[in-house]
Amino acid sequence: MLELRHVSKSFGNKQVLQEISLHVANGEFVSVIGPSGSGKSTMFSLIGGLLEPDAGEIYLSGENITNKRGFISYMPQQASLFPWRTIIENVLVGQELQGKKDYERAEAMLERAGLGDVIHAYPHELSGGMKQRVAFIRALLSPQSLMLLDEPFSALDEFTRTDMQKWLLSIWEDDEQSILFITHNIDEALFLSDKIIILSVNPAEIKEVIEVPFKRPRDEELLLSEEFLQWKRKIMDVIQY
Template identity: 70%
Template structure:
């Protein structure tokens, strides 16, 4: 379990985060939604130990990980693959940094991701969706069990994005790693998540936490259901309030 306890952060006179508390259980998929500039990426940087909070603590199970690195795996908005490394070499880099390399597992996961034929290709030879899949496999193969995904599908077109969401659910259900996911899409958050945390405009505070009621495994048909639209309205009203 990851616990964020009363975290606050300011830059100069600007308060970005104020008394943020949330919990992500083992194997739970949690989405963060809030206005642009509400501090979601700053919160990721705090969880990852890249920034020091001005108040509060971050715990992973029984360990206080505040301002320490190496406890999470992070996937940014862009795939950020190294152009001089093949796809296989790219997905193995997290393991290499830890002094180990499970090439067989990497090839198996790339095969499941539909990338089995391009493992020796370079990033410039792949489509945007293929690069995002490779980036996600790299995050999964890192030794950390907690993943922070920062709007990984925001640059994709609508159809590719839905395909990637379905693929992400399929892979996640197989691996059951804990995920904290930033998105501006309520549809995406409802389709993917167990729980949605709504942040206010800056300084960001937790306005409300929604427990998503849809059973797993999920089918894209729920996106057009009355129940889904009802929950979308509820979340939207909270975001706009």
């Protein structure tokens, strides 16, 4: 589905990304993990078409989308909802930009996501976790088949975060969307993904790609299992090495 081929990017003299090649298959959940400042957000801007790589190409379903916009759907770190729009109007933004609005589907999706009571509320009436849910639904409802999620839960407290991860899986597992997910939280990456890409810093290179063997659907028990902890240790070793 998404393919990066030898993508490099530098700002001035500072090389940020070096020879990044990665692959996200149809319906796959891929996490990119690495320390802050490892150029993860730059990578997203490249895939989103806001920046042009110095070298390399980006393909989506076989089509070259290097430096082209509008091919991916996006969920930022902050919920970034429009304060003057109600929740239902907010989740329809992505569709509006591409032309067609499907009000019924949005309504049904919000119901299913447990947001049925706040369809006509304004964002300021919602808690931080609820706003993130809305932002995720907005990304999911956008017509593009690949979602980029940029550390979406990093601003939430630990309790809300675990809830959100379970909730995200429950919504996403019914769907066919592919996800590329940025995080610096190892637990989060392991719990959610099919594949974890570990980046190094200065410049960011791909250190290792780890296939996560856990079966779906996953639940909270997994977080405390021996197997989970072993994988976590393995990833930490790779990062520290």
